[in-house]
Amino acid sequence: MGGSYGLAVLVGVALLLTTGQCDVSCSGTDGRPGEAGIPGRDGRPxxxxxKGESAVMDSGPVDASVLLRLKGEPGSRGKPGVMGPKGYRGDLGPTGKPGEPGRPGADGKSVAHGEHSPQQARSAFSVMRTEQSYPAFSxxxxxxxxxxxxxxxFNTGTGYFTCRVAGVYYFTFHSVAKVSVCLRIASDPPFNKVGFCDYNRNTDQVLSGGVVLQLTxxxxxxxxxxxxxxxxxxxxxxxxKQIIFSGFLLFSNSE
Structure with missing residues (x-):
């Protein structure tokens, strides 16, 4: 009885193992690839x-590109040096080509008309007395x-200067004598006379005087x-004795 029960158990196990096996044609479908995960954070520096060792200068030719890569940061600007001596002036270069003529200037404006134009508004004289006699008084x-x-x-025969161009004039005289001399510049009214004297007791008496007059x-x-x-x-x-009398126009009334 006991032997029959054990046989029955073995048969049951064999049946279970037989029914659990699968044919080759019963394989399952492939699974899908998994999705990419979220990027991770940067790691810590x-x-x-x-510090590396200093570069050793090669005895051969220097590569400029290497020097540029090895170039350091620019330093601070140094103080200006002492100015050197002035150099020699170079030789004068050849004459350049003449430039193009400039544009004509604007027409000038007339500043005076009639007989007293700028070309005619001039007057000057200087005369000398060389007689040894003393000039008569008055x-x-x-x-x-x-x-x-x-x-x-100026009229040398009469000794008169006659104003031709109205304006401002300057008159002056110089005299040299061995005695005291008094001379004065005179004119028609409204100006009258202005006199000068020399009483020095030197060997030669030198006298001079001058005046500016507005004349018509x-x-x-x-x-x-x-x-x-x-x-x-x-x-x-x-x-x-010697007397020199001079005068000239400073500017005319039309200027």
Whole structure:
């Protein structure tokens, strides 16, 4: 009885093993590939490496590209050095080609008309008295030599300057004598006379004077001697003397 029960169990196990086997044609379907996961975060920076050794200069030719890669940061600007001596001037270069003519300028404006144009508004004279006699008191001084008389406004025979161009003039005189001399510049009204005297007791008496006058056309200007403190012997003196009388136009009234 017991043997029959054990046989039955063995048969049952054999049946279970037989029914659990699968034929080759009963394989399952392949699974799908899995999806990519989310990117991970960056890792922490690594530790700083040690400083490298200095480059060794090669004895051969230097590669410029290598030098550029090895170039360091620019340093701070240094102080300016002492200025060197001035160099020698170079030779003059050849003459350049002439430039193109410029544009014509604008027409000028006329500043004066009539007989007193800028070309005619000029007057100057300088005459010299060389007579050894003392110039007579209260008489117009006359002259024997003419240095300048342009355009001829001074009359050497009469000793008068006659204003032709109205304007401002400057008159001056210089005299050299061995006795005291008094001279004055005179003109028609409204100006009258201004006198100068020299009483120094040197061997040669030097006298000079000058005046600026506003003149109208036709006015006369002259130089004359006058009596002040001279001695009688001075008026009779016949030693060498020299008187120079000069005048010129500073500017005309039309300017």
């Amino acid at each position: 690594g530790a700083k490496g040690q 008489q117009v001084v006359t002259y024997q030599s003419t240095m300048v008389n342009t355009p001829g406004d 056309a036709g006015q006369k200007v002259w130089l004359e001697s006058f009596r002040d403190q001279q001695k009688e012997a001075d008026a009779r003196d016949t030693q060498e």
